[in-house]
Amino acid sequence: MEELQRSFSPPPCPTTVTVRRNPPRKARATPYTTGAKPPSTISLNTHHVPSFPMDEILSIQIPQHEPIKPLVSESLKIFLRIKPLKSFTKVTTTTKTRPRNVWPQNPSKKTNAKKSTRIEEACIALNDAYSVTLTPPQALQEMKRSKTEVYEGFSHVFAADCSQNDVYDKMVKPLLEDFMKGKSGMLAALGPSGSGKTHTVFGTPKNPGIVPLTLRQIFRKSDETSPGSLRTFYLSIFEICSERGKGEKAYDLLGDGSSELYVQQSTIRGLKEVSIQNLEEAESLIGQAMLKRATATTNSNSQSSRSQCIINIRAACNDVSNETKMQSSDAMLTIVDLAGAEREKRTGNQGERLVESNFINNTSMVFGQCLRSLLEYQKNRKKGLQKHHQNSLLTRYLRDYLEGKKRMALILTVKAGEEDYLDTSYLLKQASPYMKIKFDNTEEPCNKRQLTTFPRVEKNKKIKLSAPKTSQIEEVVAGERNQISQEVNLQGKNANPTDKSSPRLEHVAMEKNEREHIIMQNFAKVIWNVLKQYNEKLKVAEGEICSLKDNLRSEQLKSLELETELIHLKSSCKQNLAEPCIPETEAPIHAKEQFERNVDGDSCNLIEAGREVSVEGCNKSSGPSKNVEDAELVVCHTSTDNDLEPRQHPINPEENVGTTQVEAEATNFPSDQAIQNEDDPTPSPDSPEHVEVSQDCINNRLSNIQTKSAIFRRFPDSEKQKRNRRLLPASSSSLAEEMGDLDVKDNQIEKPQVKISEIRVQEKSESTQGPEIEIPAREAEPASTKKQGSRQKPRRRLQPASSVLLTREINTLEIEDDVAESKGTRGRKKTTASQPRSQGSVTLLRLLTNNLHI
Ligand SMILES: Nc1ncnc2c1ncn2[C@@H]1O[C@H](COP(=O)(O)OP(=O)(O)OP(=O)(O)O)[C@@H](O)[C@H]1O
Numbered sequence: 001m002e003e004l005q006r007s008f009s010p011p012p013c014p015t016t017v018t019v020r021r022n023p024p025r026k027a028r029a030t031p032y033t034t035g036a037k038p039p040s041t042i043s044l045n046t047h048h049v050p051s052f053p054m055d056e057i058l059s060i061q062i063p064q065h066e067p068i069k070p071l072v073s074e075s076l077k078i079f080l081r082i083k084p085l086k087s088f089t090k091v092t093t094t095t096k097t098r099p100r101n102v103w104p105q106n107p108s109k110k111t112n113a114k115k116s117t118r119i120e121e122a123c124i125a126l127n128d129a130y131s132v133t134l135t136p137p138q139a140l141q142e143m144k145r146s147k148t149e150v151y152e153g154f155s156h157v158f159a160a161d162c163s164q165n166d167v168y169d170k171m172v173k174p175l176l177e178d179f180m181k182g183k184s185g186m187l188a189a190l191g192p193s194g195s196g197k198t199h200t201v202f203g204t205p206k207n208p209g210i211v212p213l214t215l216r217q218i219f220r221k222s223d224e225t226s227p228g229s230l231r232t233f234y235l236s237i238f239e240i241c242s243e244r245g246k247g248e249k250a251y252d253l254l255g256d257g258s259s260e261l262y263v264q265q266s267t268i269r270g271l272k273e274v275s276i277q278n279l280e281e282a283e284s285l286i287g288q289a290m291l292k293r294a295t296a297t298t299n300s301n302s303q304s305s306r307s308q309c310i311i312n313i314r315a316a317c318n319d320v321s322n323e324t325k326m327q328s329s330d331a332m333l334t335i336v337d338l339a340g341a342e343r344e345k346r347t348g349n350q351g352e353r354l355v356e357s358n359f360i361n362n363t364s365m366v367f368g369q370c371l372r373s374l375l376e377y378q379k380n381r382k383k384g385l386q387k388h389h390q391n392s393l394l395t396r397y398l399r400d401y402l403e404g405k406k407r408m409a410l411i412l413t414v415k416a417g418e419e420d421y422l423d424t425s426y427l428l429k430q431a432s433p434y435m436k437i438k439f440d441n442t443e444e445p446c447n448k449r450q451l452t453t454f455p456r457v458e459k460n461k462k463i464k465l466s467a468p469k470t471s472q473i474e475e476v477v478a479g480e481r482n483q484i485s486q487e488v489n490l491q492g493k494n495a496n497p498t499d500k501s502s503p504r505l506e507h508v509a510m511e512k513n514e515r516e517h518i519i520m521q522n523f524a525k526v527i528w529n530v531l532k533q534y535n536e537k538l539k540v541a542e543g544e545i546c547s548l549k550d551n552l553r554s555e556q557l558k559s560l561e562l563e564t565e566l567i568h569l570k571s572s573c574k575q576n577l578a579e580p581c582i583p584e585t586e587a588p589i590h591a592k593e594q595f596e597r598n599v600d601g602d603s604c605n606l607i608e609a610g611r612e613v614s615v616e617g618c619n620k621s622s623g624p625s626k627n628v629e630d631a632e633l634v635v636c637h638t639s640t641d642n643d644l645e646p647r648q649h650p651i652n653p654e655e656n657v658g659t660t661q662v663e664a665e666a667t668n669f670p671s672d673q674a675i676q677n678e679d680d681p682t683p684s685p686d687s688p689e690h691v692e693v694s695q696d697c698i699n700n701r702l703s704n705i706q707t708k709s710a711i712f713r714r715f716p717d718s719e720k721q722k723r724n725r726r727l728l729p730a731s732s733s734s735l736a737e738e739m740g741d742l743d744v745k746d747n748q749i750e751k752p753q754v755k756i757s758e759i760r761v762q763e764k765s766e767s768t769q770g771p772e773i774e775i776p777a778r779e780a781e782p783a784s785t786k787k788q789g790s791r792q793k794p795r796r797r798l799q800p801a802s803s804v805l806l807t808r809e810i811n812t813l814e815i816e817d818d819v820a821e822s823k824g825t826r827g828r829k830k831t832t833a834s835q836p837r838s839q840g841s842v843t844l845l846r847l848l849t850n851n852l853h854i
Pocket residue numbers: 082083084160191192193194195196197198199200301303304305306338339340341413
């Protein structure tokens with residue numbers, strides 16, 4: 001009937017009329033746009049003003065930007081559901097007034113009761129689908145304490161006789177459609193105790209409420225559109241109770257055993273989220289939760305809810321994008337069944353019930369405060385949003401919705417009886433302003449912001465106690481996974497998180513694995529780069545080590561060479577120091593000196609000198625006056641000649657053997673010398689001069705040796721070696737060593753030479769004994785003259801060569817005479833003794849000798 005009347009009735013008037021004070025004025029059309037001619041005054045000056053480049057401006061191609069989406073803001077949807085009036089039987093008794101002193105009558109006749117059934121008078125009348133009229137009871141009207149009020153602007157007003165499906169269609173269906181598109185939403189039932197909130201939310205098996213109807217619709221839609229593979233739905237239900245009036249506790253209504261949730265400020269941990277595959281599972285879970293919910297019997301409600309119940313239905317999309325490897329959408333539909341506010345007088349609660357009612361009223365009050373503050377904030381944003389949500393766990397959990405960040409809807413349940421006027425009036429007064437609350441409907445389905453923020457938010461260990469976000473899901477799922485694994489263990493199976501039988505676990509495991517894989521991949525890249533750098537550094541260090549090793553090896557070799565040379569030098573120096581005779585070392589020292597003179601590269605002078613020595617030594621050795629003095633003279637002479645005369649012989653270091661030849665000849669010298677002395681005892685005529693020169697030269701040599709020895713004493717062996725090494729080229733080092741050897745050999749060889757010379761001098765002295773002939777004796781002692789340099793030399797007479805020959809002849813005559821007279825033993829002189837002489841010649845010779853001696 002009502003529908004019939006409505007169909008004939010005119011459309012309802014709008015509840016509110018908006019009147020603009022300053023309506024927008026139409027802009028006056030410009031002459032150019034209208035094409036009207038400009039005024040004549042302006043046309044007079046047109047030739048002075050250049051024409052505006054309108055065509056050019058219009059020809060410019062302006063890049064077409066995408067149209068900016070207008071900010072969709074929608075008002076908070078508030079629905080009103082009126083509970084049907086209860087019909088009760090009114091018993092009226094007709095009793096007569098009797099005096100008090102009258103005995104009581106028969107109880108059977110005591111009352112004359114009259115039973116009559118009547119419908120309670122309603123205080124609220126439905127004006128239309130969007131407004132109601134609240135009429136106070138008669139008593140209150142008489143007292144003029146209240147008057148009739150009209151409340152309008154509801155999204156929809158459900159009459160008392162409306163069905164659960166109507167409520168679902170009008171209120172839940174739009175939310176569910178958006179939810180299926182990926183938009184989160186919240187729906188809460190508010191109202192006094194016993195007004196039908198729980199009935200509206202959960203219903204009964206015969207009249208299921210919005211939760212079961214939503215689940216039915218969810219599975220029906222998922223079956224129709226995409227057969228069960230695109231989305232997975234999860235269900236979680238928990239309640240917030242009072243803890244002895246001091247605090248709040250959360251309990252998981254789908255949990256096992258001790259289902260108390262860990263609450264830390266804004267965090268709820270351990271909430272079980274159950275995957276629902278079909279409606280039966282979902283309904284069984286709903287029934288399980290309803291059984292667990294805390295209820296109590298009050299005067300208002302035989303089964304009054306004593307907690308705030310929150311039901312979460314999460315839709316997770318199984319479509320995994322290739323790029324992000326994350327969920328493409330996650331939406332949450334939250335349905336809240338609040339405990340009804342209670343008046344103490346009405347409920348008659350005492351004790352624990354009273355504490356519970358205080359908690360319930362407080363929570364409802366905080367909830368209302370949040371909405372009012374949000375409304376005030378939206379009216380004047382300069383004030384800022386007061387954070388009333390902090391005052392209760394429920395409002396903290398629903399913070400995003402209560403701050404207008406997410407869309408929500410409220411359904412107010414009221415009782416229509418006169419007795420409920422105050423409760424209804426209070427609720428409508430409080431909640432009707434909420435209709436002006438705006439929500440920025442900017443949340444996009446499957447938006448990237450959600451997807452990108454998912455892993456970032458997940459890093460935070462602490463999760464705000466607000467409407468379930470995607471960040472919370474991870475934690476929830478983790479807890480659930482633990483619980484499921486426990487269940488599996490209880491069933492004697494191995495808990496396998498990647499079990500295909502649990503798509504939810506599989507999805508979570510895949511997601512986690514992907515994330516860990518990406519992290520490990522990046523970490524491996526970084527480690528690889530670091531290892532590369534270290535490898536390069538190691539290569540450089542190895543190269544340096546190799547070069548240092550080579551240097552060390554070369555230095556060690558050098559040091560070994562130096563040590564060996566030092567040892568050689570020490571040994572040679574010891575040998576040199578062991579030789580006290582300076583003249584004996586004259587030749588090698590002179591050779592060294594010569595060598596040092598020519599160190600600038602002409603080290604072969606020494607070799608040449610040695611060569612000359614050998615040559616002259618050979619010449620001298622072949623000559624008649626070979627003796628030690630001659631040898632020394634040759635050495636001295638060659639040294640001087642080397643300084644003055646140009647070299648005529650090729651340089652050949654191997655010709656050092658010449659010195660050895662000299663030595664060899666010197667060693668062989670005594671026998672030849674003795675023979676020659678025996679053959680020709682008279683010295684050679686050049687020998688005195690040679691002796692003179694050699695004496696000077698020896699003196700010079702001696703001074704040189706002294707200075708040399710002083711120098712050698714001044715510098716240690718190592719220093720000398722260094723000096724020699726510094727002065728000598730590398731090629732000449734071997735030569736210097738050979739020279740060192742040569743010194744030693746010379747020293748060894750010259751000793752017998754000196755001895756031989758001494759013996760020879762003695763022989764000469766013996767052979768030249770006699771007072772007449774002094775010169776041969778003096779000439780025959782060159783060694784003694786060397787050693788006795790300070791002795792006074794005899795005067796020499798300059799004689800012609802003929803006189804010398806004559807003197808020689810005379811001497812031979814005298815010798816022969818003497819020999820013939822004294823000994824006559826010189827058999828070797830037979831040749832001269834056998835010569836026949838005349839008497840005249842003998843006398844002549846005597847005269848001559850006498851004259852010569854004068
Ligand atoms: N629209 C309705 N149609 C029929 N019965 C209803 C309706 N609303 C409520 N009832 C009945 O009223 C009784 C109380 O309702 P309900 O428990 O839902 O109230 P409530 O608001 O949840 O109270 P509380 O806040 O104390 O839990 C229940 O028995 C329920 O069946």
